[in-house]
Amino acid sequence: MSTQDELVKEIEEYIKRSPQGVSIQDVAREFGITRYRANGILGILIGSGKVGVQKIGPVMVHYWKGGE
Numbered sequence: 001m002s003t004q005d006e007l008v009k010e011i012e013e014y015i016k017r018s019p020q021g022v023s024i025q026d027v028a029r030e031f032g033i034t035r036y037r038a039n040g041i042l043g044i045l046i047g048s049g050k051v052g053v054q055k056i057g058p059v060m061v062h063y064w065k066g067g068e
Contacts, residue, residue, distance in 0.1 A: 004041075006020035007031065011041055015051060 014030060015022055022030075027038040032050040042062050045051035 008041055008044060010014060016064045021063040023059050023061060
């Protein structure tokens with residue numbers, strides 16, 4: 001099992017490789033974690049300014065903004 005920091009980095013790389021963006025469900029499914037945990041990690045990345053969010057219908061799409 002990955003540590004929290006390793007998981008954040010892995011999700012960061014996953015989002016970078018997904019130019020169309022990813023949903024919370026996509027992240028949860030890809031990494032075998034709950035949607036609640038995926039949402040928390042995405043919140044960390046949003047807070048750091050690396051990931052942006054766009055609401056498309058009922059789905060929140062997360063995309064890479066950059067930053068370090």
